[in-house]
Amino acid sequence: xxxGSNSQRCSTFKTTAATVDLDSETFVRADQVCEWxxxxxxxxxxxxxxxxxxxxxxxxxxxxxxxxxxxxxxxHPHFFNQLYAGMEPYSLVASFIVEALKPSLYTYEVAPVxxxxxxxxxxxxxxxxxWEEGGDGIFNAGGSMSNMYAVNLARYHHFPDIKEAGLxxxxxxxxxxxxxxxxxxxxxxxxxxxxxxxxxxxxFRASFEQRPCCVYFxxxxxxxxxxxxVCVQGAxxxxxxxxAGTTVLGAFDPIQEIADICEKYNLWLHVDACxxxxxxxxxxxxxxxxxxxxxxxxxxxxxxxxxxxLQCSAFLVRDKTNLLQRCHSSSASYLFQQDKFYDVxxxxxxxxxxxxxxxxxxxFWLMWKALGTGELEERVDRALATARYLAExxxxxxxxxxxxEPEYANVCFWYSPPSLRNLPDGPELWKKLHTVAxxxxxxxxxxxxxxxxxxxxxxxxxxxxxxxxxxxxxxxxMDFVLDEIHNLGKDL
Amino acid sequence: xxxGSNSQRCSTFKTTAATVDLDSETFVRADQVCEWxxxxxxxxxxxxxxxxxxxxxxxxxxxxxxxxxxxxxxxHPHFFNQLYAGMEPYSLVASFIVEALKPSLYTYEVAPVxxxxxxxxxxxxxxxxxWEEGGDGIFNAGGSMSNMYAVNLARYHHFPDIKEAGLxxxxxxxxxxxxxxxxxxxxxxxxxxxxxxxxxxxxFRASFEQRPCCVYFxxxxxxxxxxxxVCVQGAxxxxxxxxAGTTVLGAFDPIQEIADICEKYNLWLHVDACxxxxxxxxxxxxxxxxxxxxxxxxxxxxxxxxxxxLQCSAFLVRDKTNLLQRCHSSSASYLFQQDKFYDVxxxxxxxxxxxxxxxxxxxFWLMWKALGTGELEERVDRALATARYLAExxxxxxxxxxxxEPEYANVCFWYSPPSLRNLPDGPELWKKLHTVAxxxxxxxxxxxxxxxxxxxxxxxxxxxxxxxxxxxxxxxxMDFVLDEIHNLGKDL
Numbered sequence: 015x016x017x018g019s020n021s022q023r024c025s026t027f028k029t030t031a032a033t034v035d036l037d038s039e040t041f042v043r044a045d046q047v048c049e050w051x052x053x054x055x056x057x058x059x060x061x062x063x064x065x066x067x068x069x070x071x072x073x074x075x076x077x078x079x080x081x082x083x084x085x086x087x088x089x090h091p092h093f094f095n096q097l098y099a100g101m102e103p104y105s106l107v108a109s110f111i112v113e114a115l116k117p118s119l120y121t122y123e124v125a126p127v128x129x130x131x132x133x134x135x136x137x138x139x140x141x142x143x144x145w146e147e148g149g150d151g152i153f154n155a156g157g158s159m160s161n162m163y164a165v166n167l168a169r170y171h172h173f174p175d176i177k178e179a180g181l182x183x184x185x186x187x188x189x190x191x192x193x194x195x196x197x198x199x200x201x202x203x204x205x206x207x208x209x210x211x212x213x214x215x216x217x218f219r220a221s222f223e224q225r226p227c228c229v230y231f232x233x234x235x236x237x238x239x240x241x242x243x244v245c246v247q248g249a250x251x252x253x254x255x256x257x258a259g260t261t262v263l264g265a266f267d268p269i270q271e272i273a274d275i276c277e278k279y280n281l282w283l284h285v286d287a288c289x290x291x292x293x294x295x296x297x298x299x300x301x302x303x304x305x306x307x308x309x310x311x312x313x314x315x316x317x318x319x320x321x322x323x324l325q326c327s328a329f330l331v332r333d334k335t336n337l338l339q340r341c342h343s344s345s346a347s348y349l350f351q352q353d354k355f356y357d358v359x360x361x362x363x364x365x366x367x368x369x370x371x372x373x374x375x376x377x378f379w380l381m382w383k384a385l386g387t388g389e390l391e392e393r394v395d396r397a398l399a400t401a402r403y404l405a406e407x408x409x410x411x412x413x414x415x416x417x418x419e420p421e422y423a424n425v426c427f428w429y430s431p432p433s434l435r436n437l438p439d440g441p442e443l444w445k446k447l448h449t450v451a452x453x454x455x456x457x458x459x460x461x462x463x464x465x466x467x468x469x470x471x472x473x474x475x476x477x478x479x480x481x482x483x484x485x486x487x488x489x490x491x492m493d494f495v496l497d498e499i500h501n502l503g504k505d506l
Numbered sequence: 507x508x509x510g511s512n513s514q515r516c517s518t519f520k521t522t523a524a525t526v527d528l529d530s531e532t533f534v535r536a537d538q539v540c541e542w543x544x545x546x547x548x549x550x551x552x553x554x555x556x557x558x559x560x561x562x563x564x565x566x567x568x569x570x571x572x573x574x575x576x577x578x579x580x581x582h583p584h585f586f587n588q589l590y591a592g593m594e595p596y597s598l599v600a601s602f603i604v605e606a607l608k609p610s611l612y613t614y615e616v617a618p619v620x621x622x623x624x625x626x627x628x629x630x631x632x633x634x635x636x637w638e639e640g641g642d643g644i645f646n647a648g649g650s651m652s653n654m655y656a657v658n659l660a661r662y663h664h665f666p667d668i669k670e671a672g673l674x675x676x677x678x679x680x681x682x683x684x685x686x687x688x689x690x691x692x693x694x695x696x697x698x699x700x701x702x703x704x705x706x707x708x709x710f711r712a713s714f715e716q717r718p719c720c721v722y723f724x725x726x727x728x729x730x731x732x733x734x735x736v737c738v739q740g741a742x743x744x745x746x747x748x749x750a751g752t753t754v755l756g757a758f759d760p761i762q763e764i765a766d767i768c769e770k771y772n773l774w775l776h777v778d779a780c781x782x783x784x785x786x787x788x789x790x791x792x793x794x795x796x797x798x799x800x801x802x803x804x805x806x807x808x809x810x811x812x813x814x815x816l817q818c819s820a821f822l823v824r825d826k827t828n829l830l831q832r833c834h835s836s837s838a839s840y841l842f843q844q845d846k847f848y849d850v851x852x853x854x855x856x857x858x859x860x861x862x863x864x865x866x867x868x869x870f871w872l873m874w875k876a877l878g879t880g881e882l883e884e885r886v887d888r889a890l891a892t893a894r895y896l897a898e899x900x901x902x903x904x905x906x907x908x909x910x911e912p913e914y915a916n917v918c919f920w921y922s923p924p925s926l927r928n929l930p931d932g933p934e935l936w937k938k939l940h941t942v943a944x945x946x947x948x949x950x951x952x953x954x955x956x957x958x959x960x961x962x963x964x965x966x967x968x969x970x971x972x973x974x975x976x977x978x979x980x981x982x983x984m985d986f987v988l989d990e991i992h993n994l995g996k997d998l
Contacts, residue, residue, distance in 0.1 A: 048618075053852050056618055062626035064871070068878035074596065077875060078603060081868065085619045088608045095616060098608070098862075104566065106605060111570060113601040116580045116593065116816055123951065124587060126540075126548055127577045134554035155647035158861045166697055180701025182741075186674035197838040201859050204834070205658055207699025209672025249674075262840050317862075324608055325862055342696070346689040348754050348961040348971065353941075355948035360545050367693050369650045370590075370809075370817055376573065379556070383569060386560035449845075456847035459615065469840040479840065 043491075046462030047093050048086040056084060091486045092464035094495065097261065097289050100486040102321040104381035109323040112377070118370040120349055120363025122356060128373030129360055135375040135382070139314060139328055142294045144307030150338050151330040152365050153374045157288035158198035160313035160329035161255070163338075163367075165189065165202045167311060167331060168253035168282030170341040177341065181207050186249035188212045192267045194260040196286055212249065253282035258303045259290020262471050262479060263417070264424030266290055269305035277308075285309040288327065290422060292319035295387065296394040302421065316378040319397060319423060319483055320390060326374045338365045397423050397484030404480060404492040411496060417477050425480040426471075429454065429499050431506040448475035454503040463498055535983075538954030539585050540578040548576060583978045584956035586987065589753065589781050592978040594813040596873035601815040604869070610862040612841055612855025614848060620865030621852055627867040627874070631806060631820055634786045636799030642830050643822040644857050645866045649780035650690035652805035652821035653747070655830075655859075657681065657694045659803060659823060660745035660774030662833040669833065673699050678741035680704045684759045686752040688778055704741065745774035750795050751782020754963050754971060755909070756916030758782055761797035769800075777801040780819065782914060784811035787879065788886040794913065808870040811889060811915065811975055812882060818866045830857045889915050889976030896972060896984040903988060909969050917972040918963075921946065921991050923998040940967035946995040955990055 051059060060080060069077075087093060089101035117125040119132065136151040143149075154160050169176055173184050181187070187208055191199050193215040200210045254276050256267040269285060276283040285306050291314030293299040294306070306312060310332050317326040331338055343364040350361055363371070382390065401423045408414040408427045413435060417426035428447055437443040451468035458464055467479045480495060543551060552572060561569075579585060581593040609617040611624065628643040635641075646652050661668055665676050673679070679700055683691050685707040692702045746768050748759040761777060768775040777798050783806030785791040786798070798804060802824050809818040823830055835856040842853055855863070874882065893915045900906040900919045905927060909918035920939055929935040943960035950956055959971045972987060 051618065052848060053614060053618070053622065056622055060619065060622060062622055062871075064626065064630045064874045064879065066879045068876050068881055071876075074872065074876045077872065078599065081603060081619050081623075081872075082607065085607050085609060086616050088610075088616070089606075096610065098610070101606075101608065107570065109605040110602060111573060113598060113605060113815055114581075114593075115574065115577050116590070117577060118580075118588065118590070118816060122545060124578050124580070124957075126543065126545070127552065127573050130545065130548055130552060130554055131573075134556065138556045155651075155864075156860045156862045158859060159647075162697075162859070176699065176701065177696045178701055178703045180678065180695070180704050181673040181699035182678035183701070186672065196861070197836040198859075198861055200836050201834065203672070204669045204836075205654075205698060205859055207668060207673035209668065209670055209675070210836075211670045212672050261838075323605055324610060324864065342693065344689040344692050344696075344702075346753075347963060348959060351944070351961055351968075353944045353968070355944065355951075356544060367650060367654070367690075367697055368648045369688070369690055370648045372647075372816065379554075380566065380569065380573075382556045384560050384563075384566045387556065387558045389560055452843070452845045452847065459847075465616075467840060469843055471839060476843075476845075 043091055045087070045090065047090045047465050048459060048462050049084055050459045050462060051084055059084065086465065091491055092494065094480045094482065094487075095465040095467045097318045097481055098321070098324065099481065099483040100321050102323070102381050104384040105321065105323045105326075105377045108377040108380040112373055117373055119373050120361065120369065120371065122360035123354070125373060128376055129362060131379045132362070132373060132375035135379050136328065136330065138382075140330055143309075143312055143330060145332050148334060149330055149332045150334065150336070150365075151328055152338065152362070153371075154327045154329055154366075155368065155372070156325050157196070157286070157313050157315045157327050158201060160288065160327055161196065161198045161284070161286055162202040162205065163329045164255070164282075164284035164311045164313065165199075165206055165208070165253065167333075167337055167341050168284065169206070171282060171310075171333075171337060172252045184250070186212065188214055188249045188251050189253045189255065190214050190251065190281070191255040192257050192260070194263060194265055195255055195257045196261050196288070199255050199286070251279070251281060253284060255284045255286055256309075257290075258285050258287035258306065259293070259422050261289065262424065262469060263426060264289070264420060264422035266302045266421055269303060269308065273305050273308035282311070283309045284311045284313070286313050288313050288315040289318050291315070292394050293422070295320070295390045296398075297391065298395055299398055319394060320378070321393075321483065322378040322381060326377050328375075342367055393484035397482050397487065400484070400487050400489060400492060401425050401482040403489050404482060404495075407492060407496060413500065414496065417474065423482045425482065426477050427480075428475070428477045429503055431503050433506065444475045450503055450506055451476040451478055453506055454499055457502040458498065461502070464495060466495060466499075535583055537579070537582065539582045539957050540951060540954050541576055542951045542954060543576055551576065578957065583983055584986070586972045586974065586979075587957040587959045589810045589973055590813070590816065591973065591975040592813050594815070594873050596876040597813065597815045597818075597869045600869040600872040604865055609865055611865050612853065612858075612861065612863065614852035615846070617865060620868055621854060623871045624854070624865060624867035627871050628820065628822065630874075632822055635801075635804055635822060637824050640826060641822055641824045642826070642828070642857075643820055644830065644854070645863075646819045646821055646858075647860065647864070648817050649688070649778070649805050649807045649819050650693060652780065652819055653688065653690045653776070653778055654694040654697065655821045656747070656776035656803045656805060657691075657698055657700070657745065659825075659829055659833050660776065661698070663774060663829060664744045666832075676742070678704065680706055680741045680743050681745045681747065682706050682743065682773070683747035684749050684752070686755060686757055687747055687749045688753050688780070691747050691778070743771070743773060745776060747776045747778055748801075749782075750777050750779035750798065751785070751914050753781065754916065754961060755918060756781070756912060756914035758794045758913055761795060761801065765797050765800035774803070775801045776803045776805070778805050780805050780807040781810050783807070784886050785914070787812070787882045788890075789883065790887055791890055811886060812870070813885075813975065814870040814873060818869050820867075834859055885976035889974050889979065892976070892979050892981060892984060893917050893974040895981050896974060896987075899984060899988060905992065906988065909966065915974045917974065918969050919972075920967070920969045921995055923995050925998065936967045942995055942998055943968040943970055945998055946991055949994040950990065953994070956987060958987060958991070
């Protein structure tokens with residue numbers, strides 16, 4: 015199960031519960047990333063029905079083998095399909111321990127170790143962000159939830175009455191975000207009763223060219239006057255979401271400029287660094303997030319480039335006045351008794367909108383402890399160097415074309431089969447090019463040789479999006495991907 | 507790590523990734539449930555700081571041992587502190603597979619096996635609820651999120667414009683719930699902009715006595731006229747939350763009567779059966795949820811009494827018009843391309859407000875497959891019989907007194923040390939009794955002999971709440987708990 019690990023120092027790691035043999039390269043590069051079956055085929059293969067009687071151990075073992083066999087090997091070195099990949103063995107060990115111990119984080123009494131570890135990891139992440147006076151935070155079930163927390167905290171900060179009285183007690187609220195933001199921002203607005211129409215998008219930077227940012231003028235054109243209480247077409251702005259590492263293009267919004275505007279207009283600044291936060295580990299690349307210390311809140315997922323096991327998502331907030339708890343608390347008497355025999359400030363559960371919550375921070379803590387910040391930094395640098403190599407290779411090779419110069423680990427490009435290479439640039443070409451990526455994708459899935467995503471994006475025809483994550487991706491793998499795309503698509 | 511398993515048939519279970527030895531009773535009843543350390547002591551013991559350099563394998567192994575040692579053993583047979591306990595080995599195997607495969611549920615392409623398994627489990631749960639025409643659903647990161655989904659779907663069902671336009675486009679909304687409901691209902695109202703004041707509590711039944719329900723009259727007194735659009739003090743009611751198995755008392759709201767009201771007034775009926783849903787597995791006890799087939803949505807956590815690993819929480823909805831997807835979708839182009847080569851109705855990710863989502867259904871599917879519905883039914887029956895035994899024992903023993911006759915697996919009771927037994931019933935006695943449980947709790951934690959929760963509740967002084975979960979709890983364990991409470995508290 016465990017593959018793609020380049021770690022020499024963690025060759026065989028035993029815990030009480032599990033023996034994880036990292037030497038047995040069960041999956042090597044030549045193995046399939048997936049063994050594609052259509053939903054109909056797979057239903058027949060799996061016998062999904064649940065019955066009155068149980069099954070024998072040997073049958074159940076076969077079910078486990080089947081589940082593994084037909085699952086996508088997201089830890090295979092040729093899986094480049096999502097913003098996560100690869101396997102960090104120390105994190106997996108932590109995951110196994112968590113699963114076997116079955117803890118839930120709400121009170122110190124039930125999860126003493128993991129409560130303290132979460133606190134330690136949050137404090138270290140806060141230090142990396144540069145909040146010198148500290149802050150607060152919580153690990154969530156994913157970055158979407160962290161972004162939702164940001165919207166709720168921003169709203170509560172400006173209008174604490176909403177918690178009790180609801181939105182009907184305040185004017186219509188609007189929030190700002192970069193056009194390239196993750197879709198969880200609009201999902202949060204929908205869920206939280208703000209409404210997706212009240213999320214105003216700005217082109218924080220021209221996404222496909224390296225033009226200087228234009229956010230300042232855009233926001234100023236909309237926010238007419240110098241106060242939060244002044245309305246945008248009758249509504250009140252309360253926050254700006256900036257994205258550090260956008261999902262498709264891996265672009266970084268200019269945090270400094272956005273922070274200037276937020277300070278001027280008293281808007282909460284949230285930085286969605288779920289994907290780009292890893293660059294904070296690197297002296298070479300942390301400039302991408304320059305100004306992040308001015309944010310009011312940050313979302314940062316160590317399960318992405320830093321390779322902690324899924325899920326490992328931190329929400330961090332600069333506030334030191336217990337805003338997180340005040341915003342979310344409901345003081346359930348059966349959990350948060352005030353007459354306990356220990357300091358109940360260690361009962362952190364009321365900071366969350368969840369009740370049971372997994373101790374995901376431990377999956378990051380253990381690997382960080384084992385590898386040290388230095389090794390994490392090296393990995394980020396290596397991934398970004400590999401992505402840079404891929405971009406140069408794309409520029410060098412006939413039939414490949416970059417969508418934009420990559421800033422980060424997303425390398426977006428078109429592939430033109432020979433039949434299209436002599437067509438003049440125009441709607442006809444782009445229409446044809448649009449159909450290439452889906453066919454190449456179908457073929458790679460059915461062959462199982464690799465997984466690379468594609469998508470259309472705004473006015474752009476379907477293009478491939480390679481996500482390069484350290485440490486499992488090498489330059490040879492980059493060559494392989496380009497060769498393979500050509501092999502799969504050259505007849506189109 | 508794995509303990510408290512009475513399963514004979516799954517004595518040693520090997521997967522590719524892990525060998526789980528269930529015979530080695532690493533923890534037996536005589537072992538400590540926890541080795542209590544104060545936050546300050548534990549911080550010193552754990553060396554939580556994260557540094558630039560990494561640590562040796564042997565040091566990391568010691569860190570794992572420490573994490574395990576000082577964690578609460580929630581799978582110990584004397585852990586009765588929360589609404590989950592014990593370890594189902596088949597579910598743990600599934601958890602390990604999930605952790606090692608690192609899947610995320612949004613598209614069929616990335617998680618083919620787990621997408622189909624989730625569907626199979628949801629369909630079976632829908633069958634158990636009794637929705638003969640089927641339904642829809644999704645597994646979430648906990649029951650709080652499921653309840654939140656219910657509120658959002660109810661709201662969207664009545665006012666689809668809210669998704670885009672927000673709450674400012676509609677009148678103030680109110681929702682109804684039983685007084686004893688889980689705190690996630692008010693958390694949802696706060697997060698979703700409805701406001702906690704717009705959650706109206708009703709005493710669906712007299713909680714401490716077995717009086718007939720009075721919900722009908724209560725709701726009718728508030729909802730003045732026969733239509734949803736008629737207001738409660740200028741606001742519009744849109745849903746009722748009924749609880750099947752309340753958190754503290756394990757009480758069941760009368761679903762039939764509530765469904766009558768909801769049908770009459772066109773209100774969405776949600777049943778929070780996170781805890782009580784397990785009774786649907788039992789022919790003997792499913793009457794507790796009579797009428798649940800009339801609900802519009804149900805939350806049901808197999809990680810509670812059915813002992814699937816944390817977390818395993820289903821949200822189920824009777825709707826067949828894709829309401830779940832329409833309510834939550836944002837159609838991200840990089841995930842939900844419409845020109846894929848397979849049937850994209852299997853891409854279920856847009857039903858969720860999360861992006862990455864763990865395939866928690868597999869943890870339930872594998873154990874259900876192994877045990878069969880029959881064994882799950884037996885376990886529920888056994889747990890409720892054990893809880894009944896405990897209640898009778900409490901009535902029999904001097905110094906113990908039930909808070910109410912248990913309907914389910916929550917057994918709530920006071921313990922009076924001999925010094926209080928001759929005091930007359932009155933404020934003085936209750937004031938003293940209120941201080942007993944916290945001291946007994948402190949002593950049991952420091953001794954590590956067991957974990958049982960306590961809380962005050964409305965006008966009631968602190969009482970113990972025992973949660974009895976099959977199959978690890980025996981009658982001997984019940985005797986142990988009562989003896990131990992007496993031993994720990996008799997000098998007070």
